[in-house]
Amino acid sequence: MKYRYLSYLAAVLSIILSLTACNEDDDGLTIAPKNELQNDVIKRTLGPNLVGLNIEFAYAMAIPKSLGKLVSAQVEASIGGAESTYLDNKSYYTNGSGQDIGIQVGSVSVNEGAKTTVTFTKDTTAATLRYFYRIPTAARGKEVTFKFSANASNGQTVTYAMGPYKIAEMDMVLDLDVKDSTAAYISIADMAVYSPAEAATKADKIDLVYLYRSIPNITFNHALVAPSNKDYLPGVKLPAGVSRTAKINKVWALRDFHLARLQFGVYIDDLDFQQLDITNSPDYAINMRAEAGAWVETADGKYRAYIYMNSVNNGTKSAKISMKRYTLK
Amino acid sequence: MLKNIRFIGAVILTSMALFACKEDFPVDEDGLLITSRTQCYVSNFELLGSDFQTVRTKNAVIDTTALTVNVEVFYGTDLKNIYPQFSLVTDAKLEPKITGKVDFSDLANPKKYTVISGNRQVKKTYTVTVTVQKP
Numbered sequence: 001m002k003y004r005y006l007s008y009l010a011a012v013l014s015i016i017l018s019l020t021a022c023n024e025d026d027d028g029l030t031i032a033p034k035n036e037l038q039n040d041v042i043k044r045t046l047g048p049n050l051v052g053l054n055i056e057f058a059y060a061m062a063i064p065k066s067l068g069k070l071v072s073a074q075v076e077a078s079i080g081g082a083e084s085t086y087l088d089n090k091s092y093y094t095n096g097s098g099q100d101i102g103i104q105v106g107s108v109s110v111n112e113g114a115k116t117t118v119t120f121t122k123d124t125t126a127a128t129l130r131y132f133y134r135i136p137t138a139a140r141g142k143e144v145t146f147k148f149s150a151n152a153s154n155g156q157t158v159t160y161a162m163g164p165y166k167i168a169e170m171d172m173v174l175d176l177d178v179k180d181s182t183a184a185y186i187s188i189a190d191m192a193v194y195s196p197a198e199a200a201t202k203a204d205k206i207d208l209v210y211l212y213r214s215i216p217n218i219t220f221n222h223a224l225v226a227p228s229n230k231d232y233l234p235g236v237k238l239p240a241g242v243s244r245t246a247k248i249n250k251v252w253a254l255r256d257f258h259l260a261r262l263q264f265g266v267y268i269d270d271l272d273f274q275q276l277d278i279t280n281s282p283d284y285a286i287n288m289r290a291e292a293g294a295w296v297e298t299a300d301g302k303y304r305a306y307i308y309m310n311s312v313n314n315g316t317k318s319a320k321i322s323m324k325r326y327t328l329k
Numbered sequence: 330m331l332k333n334i335r336f337i338g339a340v341i342l343t344s345m346a347l348f349a350c351k352e353d354f355p356v357d358e359d360g361l362l363i364t365s366r367t368q369c370y371v372s373n374f375e376l377l378g379s380d381f382q383t384v385r386t387k388n389a390v391i392d393t394t395a396l397t398v399n400v401e402v403f404y405g406t407d408l409k410n411i412y413p414q415f416s417l418v419t420d421a422k423l424e425p426k427i428t429g430k431v432d433f434s435d436l437a438n439p440k441k442y443t444v445i446s447g448n449r450q451v452k453k454t455y456t457v458t459v460t461v462q463k464p
Contacts, residue, residue, distance in 0.1 A: 215404075215464050216464070217462065217463070217464055218403070218462050218464045219403055219404065219405075220404065220405065249379055250378065250379060250380045252380035252381060252382050280409060280410060280430075281379070281407070281410065282407045282409070284405065286404075286405040287405065292380070
């Protein structure tokens with residue numbers, strides 16, 4: 001009897017032990033350090049890649065002191081960046097106040113074709129260099145890839161491939177000043193604002209008229225109206241030939257990060273323009289407030305745009321607008 | 330003894346089957362619960378423009394006796410693209426259903442919406458009259 005209990009107890013204990021036994025060999029936390037030159041890259045910019053803007057990367061490289069030091073770092077893009085493309089020759093750290101402090105570790109970067117190189121001038125075993133790729137017009141609608149590489153004094157080379165990144169088709173223009181009656185004629189095709197005299201010479205390109213009216217009993221204020229709609233252009237004498245229509249769809253709180261440059265991480269991309277359907281929209285938008293916007297489609301169906309109101313000024317009857325524009329195929 | 334147990338078991342099973350309650354929650358064709366409520370009215374009314382901001386100049390006037398909703402909208406409101414929002418009394422539903430933008434541009438022929446009470450027996454048709462602010 002006693003023996004039976006003992007064997008039962010032993011069986012139960014062994015089951016409990018096997019269930020609770022933990023395997024400490026493979027916890028995934030301990031990594032054996034590699035004794036060689038290593039590198040890593042992160043992309044710092046978010047959102048769609050627009051021609052004229054930067055794509056920013058942080059390129060980190062390090063080698064154990066016993067093996068040597070860093071000699072050079074270079075980035076090669078599949079499509080050469082615009083003139084202001086550069087690899088920072090400073091390595092940054094963040095101080096106690098949260099500011100990035102740069103320490104110069106190499107010579108100013110040199111662009112040779114699509115390749116950007118920094119040669120280290122200080123004895124450095126570890127550095128993080130920032131790479132700013134200014135998107136060239138040649139890359140519009142294409143994909144760009146990047147090859148980061150670093151050389152060490154012991155002859156070792158490491159490389160890190162990034163991408164491909166799609167470059168957006170759309171264009172962008174920031175901070176156009178519009179003013180009632182003087183700088184009031186907006187052309188989506190030219191992405192520009194014209195005076196009445198200029199508008200008369202480009203009548204076929206004027207899509208919108210900006211106006212400010214303070215009318216008793218109603219809220220008119222800042223407005224974007226197609227020249228075709230005379231009802232919402234009170235007191236406006238259009239220049240000769242300016243008569244195009246447009247579809248305008250008012251939007252509130254779509255604060256695109258590129259256009260608004262505010263804290264909101266919202267981006268309008270090519271896809272938004274491709275899928276936009278504003279066929280039932282009117283040809284005017286009145287009472288536009290700061291931080292509001294409007295989708296616009298031109299009468300010929302060639303362009304779709306998003307116009308964002310950065311700021312408005314009732315006193316001077318003016319506003320600051322920014323625009324993203326997509327050309328339909 | 331065994332026979333007795335079997336007999337008792339059979340009796341218990343039968344009684345359970347007889348007393349089992351059927352949870353009867355009637356639902357209508359939309360899968361909405363039909364209740365005993367007979368109230369049937371609109372408690373609030375809102376109109377939103379294509380930018381999802383209100384286009385009302387002031388609160389809508391809802392007359393639950395005359396069955397009318399009168400609402401004034403801002404000058405320049407795009408009446409073809411408006412999202413109406415009805416708040417109804419508990420358990421009531423609306424007919425026709427609002428599934429998206431509604432065209433209110435035909436001001437001469439006001440739109441009609443029917444409120445159906447919780448018990449689905451009382452129906453009241455409201456007329457929504459939109460007027461545009463004038464300068």
